[in-house]
Structure formats: structure tokens, C-alpha cells
Amino acid sequence: MFMNTDYKIYLAPMEGVTDAPLRKILTKYGNFDSCTSEFIRVTDVPLPKKTLIKEVPELANSSKTDSGTLVRVQFLGDDAKAMLITAQRAVELGATYIDINFGCPSRFVHHSGSMLLKEPELLHDIVSTMRDGLDNSIKLSVKIRTGFADKSECKDIIQAIAVEGVEEIIIHARTRKDLYAKEALDWSVIADMHEYANNIPLVANGDIVCYDSFLRCVEQSLCSRFMIGRAALMIPNIGYVLKQEQQAYSNAQIIAVILEFFELLVELKFQTKSILDRTKQFFGYARINNTDMAAIFKEYCKMQDLTQAYNFLLKKAQVI
Ligand SMILES: Cc1cc2nc3c(=O)[nH]c(=O)nc-3n(C[C@H](O)[C@H](O)[C@H](O)COP(=O)(O)O)c2cc1C
Numbered sequence: 595m596f597m598n599t600d601y602k603i604y605l606a607p608m609e610g611v612t613d614a615p616l617r618k619i620l621t622k623y624g625n626f627d628s629c630t631s632e633f634i635r636v637t638d639v640p641l642p643k644k645t646l647i648k649e650v651p652e653l654a655n656s657s658k659t660d661s662g663t664l665v666r667v668q669f670l671g672d673d674a675k676a677m678l679i680t681a682q683r684a685v686e687l688g689a690t691y692i693d694i695n696f697g698c699p700s701r702f703v704h705h706s707g708s709m710l711l712k713e714p715e716l717l718h719d720i721v722s723t724m725r726d727g728l729d730n731s732i733k734l735s736v737k738i739r740t741g742f743a744d745k746s747e748c749k750d751i752i753q754a755i756a757v758e759g760v761e762e763i764i765i766h767a768r769t770r771k772d773l774y775a776k777e778a779l780d781w782s783v784i785a786d787m788h789e790y791a792n793n794i795p796l797v798a799n800g801d802i803v804c805y806d807s808f809l810r811c812v813e814q815s816l817c818s819r820f821m822i823g824r825a826a827l828m829i830p831n832i833g834y835v836l837k838q839e840q841q842a843y844s845n846a847q848i849i850a851v852i853l854e855f856f857e858l859l860v861e862l863k864f865q866t867k868s869i870l871d872r873t874k875q876f877f878g879y880a881r882i883n884n885t886d887m888a889a890i891f892k893e894y895c896k897m898q899d900l901t902q903a904y905n906f907l908l909k910k911a912q913v914i
Contacts, residue, residue, distance in 0.1 A: 605629035606823030621663035625833025636671035640679035674723035708770035714754035756792035827879035846912030
């Protein structure tokens with residue numbers, strides 16, 4: 595009923611999860627219209643180029659993953675000037691799309707991320723400084739939650755950041771206070787915000803985990819652009835599932851993706867512990883709402899060394 599081939603599906607930034615190797619794998623299978631780097635924290639001192647290259651190696655590839663998916667470079671901070679200079683350095687290195695993070699709820703990010711949602715004037719200052727200082731050819735998006743303590747704050751936040759020239763506003767449909775509480779999610783808040791967004795397209799985010807929840811989100815948010823985080827590891831072909839109504843991958847197909855991730859980490863010379871931890875982390879998301887996968891995950895957690903783990907995955911995987 596809501597099928598529309600113009601839907602855009604973006605892979606969400608997830609710090610500690612969607613680093614460059616995983617972005618490479620997920621954008622190969624996910625049919626995403628863009629992905630975003632993990633947040634890069636900027637204090638009052640602009641970051642050197644070498645830090646940016648380390649965080650976003652795709653900069654050397656015109657800011658695209660190997661499968662050609664655009665990578666937005668995300669910054670988090672409260673010093674507009676330092677963020678702008680850092681973003682300009684990213685542009686010199688190849689960035690074409692910058693994203694500002696006002697959504698991160700971590701207690702460790704102090705005066706930045708979603709902590710700033712209490713201060714619409716500062717949000718406006720950061721977004722305006724970035725938009726004015728970056729070349730017009732560079733796209734800029736802003737990622738927020740629906741408020742700090744209450745979703746009634748959303749209108750003021752949207753009006754503060756809906757600066758001329760902003761390409762998209764991405765809204766995680768929870769407040770900072772909600773953290774990830776299931777019952778707090780409310781896509782309908784996004785629908786109410788279109789009229790305050792200065793014609794800037796809004797992107798709905800939060801708990802889109804299957805085709806059914808996608809349809810509900812379309813209906814409630816009145817958006818045609820969506821960002822998917824955790825479900826990208828539950829259903830690695832999620833973009834095909836949502837945009838083209840394809841079948842979600844079977845468990846054997848998901849494990850084949852995990853196996854490819856494993857092989858990539860080996861090729862990149864990650865430490866043994868890190869390879870096991872990262873592949874277990876992938877399984878940890880893939881097992882959500884999936885009892886068979888949860889049982890396989892339990893077995894995989896017993897793996898002690900790389901050969902044993904690799905052979906286990908090989909046995910369970912199916913060629914995609
Ligand atoms: C482990 C983890 C790390 C995250 N890191 C970031 C981040 O670096 N930047 C950001 O804007 N959001 C971050 N988020 C929030 C996600 O981008 C997304 O807004 C949130 O997970 C809701 O979407 P989902 O229900 O599709 O996962 C993170 C979320 C998780 C679970």
C-alpha cells in the first residue's frame with residue numbers, strides 16, 4: 595500500500611560497531627543510499643588530518659565504500675569553529691557530506707551530542723557556522739533526538755537547526771532521557787515536524803527492524819527517507835527488504851556475511867581477540883528476535899581460536 599520506489603535507506607552510525615571494515619561489508623549487501631562514520635569527537639582543538647584518515651579511510655576513495663556507497667563524516671562537539679576547521683580538513687581529504695551529531699546520549703560525551711538539545715541557540719550557532727563555512731557543494735546533515743527530556747522540545751530544536759542549505763535532518767524518535775526504552779519510541783513526533791523544517795527533508799530513525807515496522811514508520815512519520823542501525827546486522831540485506839520487498843536473508847546467509855567480515859578482519863591483521871569479539875558482536879545483534887540464531891551464537895561464543903571459529907562459520911554459512 596505504501597510502496598514507493600523513491601524511498602531512501604541509510605545505514606546509521608554506530609560507534610564501536612560500524613567502523614570502516616563493517617561499513618565495507620554492510621554496504622556491499624545492504625543496498626544503502628549512504629552510510630555514516632562513527633562519531634568523531636572534536637574539542638576546542640581542530641583534529642589533524644591523520645586522525646580523520648584513520649577514522650574514515652574511505653576519504654581516500656572519494657568518501658565512498660568499495661561498493662560505491664557514500665560515507666558521511668560525522669562530528670560531535672560544542673565548539674563550532676573547531677568543528678568547522680576539522681570538517682574543512684575532511685573535505686580537503688575527500689569528504690563530500692558532513693553530518694553533525696546532536697543525538698548521542700552517552701554520559702561520556704559531556705557538553706556535546708544530545709546534551710546540547712537543551713540549548714537550541716548553540717545548536718543553531720554550530721549548524722550555521724558549519725553551513726556558512728563549508729563550500730556549497732558539500733552536503734550537511736544534522737542528526738538529533740526528539741528532545742532532551744521531552745518530545746515537546748522537538749519543534750524548537752527543529753526550528754533552530756533548519757538552516758538554509760541543510761540537506762537532511764535525521765531524527766531518532768526518542769528523547770535523550772528515553773535512551774533506548776522500547777515503549778518511548780514515537781515516530782509520529784517526526785510527522786508533526788515537517789511543517790517546521792523549512793522544507794528540509796526529515797529522515798526517520800529508530801526501531802525499524804523488519805518490513806512491517808518499516809511500513810508503520812512510513813505511515814506514522816510521513817517520511818520517505820529512513821536510517822537503520824541495529825537491524826542492519828539482524829538483516830544484512832535490509833535495503834533490499836525495505837525498498838524491493840525481497841526476502842530477508844536466512845540465518846545461513848547472515849552467517850556468510852559474518853564469515854566475510856571475519857575474513858576481512860584477518861586480512862586487515864586485526865588481533866585474534868578482536869576478530870572473535872567483533873564477530874560475536876555481529877552475532878549479538880543478529881540473534882535479536884531470532885531464536886535459532888541465538889542458539890548458534892551461544893555455540894559460537896565457545897570458540898577459543900581463529901581456526902575453530904572460522905571452521906564453525908564455514909559449516910553454518912551458505913554462499914550468497
Ligand atoms: C552501539 C551504538 C552506537 C551508536 N553510535 C552512534 C554514533 O556514533 N553516532 C550517532 O549519531 N548515533 C549513534 N548511535 C545511534 C544510532 O545511529 C541510531 O540512531 C539508533 O541506534 C536508533 O536506530 P536503530 O533502532 O535503527 O538502531 C549508536 C547506537 C548504538 C546502538
